[in-house]
Amino acid sequence: GENVEQHPSTLSVxxxxxxxxxxxxxxxxxxxxxxxxxxxxxxxxxxIDIRSNVGEKKDQRIAVTLNKTAKHFSLHITETxxxxxxxxxxxxxxxxxxxxxxxxxxKLQVIP
Amino acid sequence: xxxxxxxxxFQVLKTGQSMTLQCAQDMNHNSMYWYRQDPGMGxxxxxxxxxxxxxxxxEVPNGYNVSRLNKxxxxxxxxxxxxxxxxxxxxxxxxxxxxxxxxxxxxxxxxTVL
Numbered sequence: 001g002e003n004v005e006q007h008p009s010t011l012s013v014x015x016x017x018x019x020x021x022x023x024x025x026x027x028x029x030x031x032x033x034x035x036x037x038x039x040x041x042x043x044x045x046x047x048i049d050i051r052s053n054v055g056e057k058k059d060q061r062i063a064v065t066l067n068k069t070a071k072h073f074s075l076h077i078t079e080t081x082x083x084x085x086x087x088x089x090x091x092x093x094x095x096x097x098x099x100x101x102x103x104x105x106x107k108l109q110v111i112p
Numbered sequence: 113x114x115x116x117x118x119x120x121x122f123q124v125l126k127t128g129q130s131m132t133l134q135c136a137q138d139m140n141h142n143s144m145y146w147y148r149q150d151p152g153m154g155x156x157x158x159x160x161x162x163x164x165x166x167x168x169x170x171e172v173p174n175g176y177n178v179s180r181l182n183k184x185x186x187x188x189x190x191x192x193x194x195x196x197x198x199x200x201x202x203x204x205x206x207x208x209x210x211x212x213x214x215x216x217x218x219x220x221x222x223x224t225v226l
Binding site for chain 2: 031100
């Protein structure tokens with residue numbers, strides 16, 4: 001089955017700095033790569049996603065990059081703010097909806 | 113629209129008891145999922161349903177059963193609860209696509225098995 005590794009497990013940054021979280025996967029047929037943000041006690045919510053035919057996608061301060069050859073993708077958050085503090089999960093979809101594997105999460109702390 | 117709803121929010125069971133977690137969505141999604149979330153382990157897929165009338169096992173199906181009652185509702189049953197099933201359970205739904213789509217999650221059920 002799919003193997004997804006997410007690093008780092010915790011990340012502390014000063015407000016205004018950038019944060020980068022990386023996920024690697026094993027199945028070269030994987031085709032959809034979403035990132036979810038989960039605030040304490042809340043449900044996960046999608047913040048950005050990328051499909052296998054695209055190398056980079058941006059949405060304001062958030063971007064995702066995908067390297068299909070190396071089988072890794074990364075979440076980039078610029079100009080971090082205290083409200084960015086949360087746990088972030090990557091996910092990998094292989095063969096469509098029936099194979100969804102999540103990373104183990106990264107707890108991001110933005111220090112004011 | 114309520115999105116994805118789950119009941120109950122909290123539940124405490126004794127070992128061996130049974131219970132059913134309920135999930136419903138009003139977004140006309142075909143696909144529905146059940147996950148469990150444990151500290152340090154992310155979200156692990158228990159069962160999913162690609163459409164009404166179909167269900168399939170995910171990564172950790174042992175000890176669970178599911179029913180896709182209709183397009184809106186997808187329930188998860190624990191027949192004989194064990195302490196290892198203490199977790200937070202999330203239901204999710206999405207549009208069906210062979211390429212994958214955003215999943216919308218319910219608020220979760222926090223289950224403790226003593």
